[in-house]
Amino acid sequence: MSPLLYYGLPALGGYAMLSIFFLRRPRLLHTPWVSVFHPRLGAHRGGSGERLENTMEAMENAMAQRADLLELDCQLTRDGVVVVSHDEKLSRQSGLNRDVSSLNFEELPLYKKELEVYFSPGRFAHGSDRRMVSLEEVFQRFPRMPMAVEVKRDNEELIRKVVLQIAALVRHFNRDDITIWASEKSSVMKKCKAANPEMPSSFTINRGIWVLLLYYLGLLPFIPIPEKFLLCFLPTIINRTYFPFSCPGLNQLAAVVCKWIIMRKSLIRHLEQRGVKVIFWCLNEESDFEVAFNLGASGVLTDYPTALRHYLDNRGAAAPAF
Template structure:
């Protein structure tokens, strides 16, 4: 046992020191990807706290607040139109118990007159525009605005059509593939490999594991965005579990596990932009940017714009 410790402990110590050294200086091992854009203010579902989610009115409102990124989800109608909708089933949004894929685009119902803001329980959004929009309409209206397009299901026709629209409007560099599922992301990357990708859930856990094992500096990272929930919102505005005890446990554990400045700094230095969702309070804005995040996804772009503008250093006295 003695000789083993004699050799193993120095080797382990050397490995730890080497890992820490390259964790802080990733450019010595990797050439960082240079992003085409830096999204400081992202509008979740187009800014679903200030206007009805995913409507053109919501997108226009967010752009008036100089949003850098529009976050949205897509589904395919029966007649093959790519529409912007968070839910597959229209019950919550429209009160109609039908799936998007069971209706033609012209048959899609209007949104309800008011919708509860998912990440601000007890708060409701209203708007004069209640129509669902096509992804093509958003690309045409905001041709140079970066967007994150999430695909929730392994629908190859949907993926193919999104990829085709992105190419048609020449916006591959500013449109992000997003999905929670690695099987879906694999299809997305095959359909348009020029689009930057975000981490799936399993890939996110893999990066965390590599970080804690000290191996992250030595592994390549193909993803360009880590779009992750901020742990401090669990059990306040985000309730992933029906049991309050599990939510409390998840809040404590994920805060310790994820909120690491050294991890976020390492990813940023390698060109991976970290974006936290979905934050609607100033204290959460502070926490996210304090960790070194590139940006924040919010339901309230006006509040985040006010916060960002107030962070500007005062002009020097003349």
């Protein structure tokens, strides 16, 4: 037997055993972050399946269902107001072919009378409240409600401005511990953390891929994790309610590959034990709620908070007290 095999195989075996040992017992190496809230029920865009997305009426409805988290997207108006809006271009939401950044806050149009629910194609939401609201109004109305605020812009200058505005608002309302930085892009997240490092952050796409790579290499138990939340899509919704690609074949392939890679109980359990809250989005069916919680997720983001509340109550999951 060659020296490489003679010494290498036992070393590799020992490394594998050590990795598995600490994967299951991460608290021997890391002190878990302790959250001040427990996000079981998250309302996506304020609960955009039951009321018009991102309106105060939608958020009030989510609060009535004892939501633990509001997920909101932020844009910046021409006069520097942080507005709660998923889209920068207003055509889908209001029919007006203008950008949020090209209008003052008082010039923003009303939402359409009905909007299709993005993650439930063919289903529409209605509501009596059609007014776009500022983030400051939301903070004033729900001062201790945990929220995840996502910065959607690509324009570097507008990103810098909206991030600084959000950070200032969070500090003003003393919400550093209950407001989560969220962004898909690492470049944006870097600006977010620089503006207010006291706010907990979620994984970007690149950081999520990095964690998966570390997990499969067996290195994850030994690497620090600064993020406190993993907001991740549930792979089983691909090609059913979530269509990331225009080609059906690519969606089918993505569903299979992502399901095999992401849906690992040992990975989710490890992250949870290290204090990282794993939240799957955007789930609107009871069968998907079941899959997410059986995997060990902390919570779910949904467009239908009433349906998720009904599921949690029947499952015996008590809503946390703030």
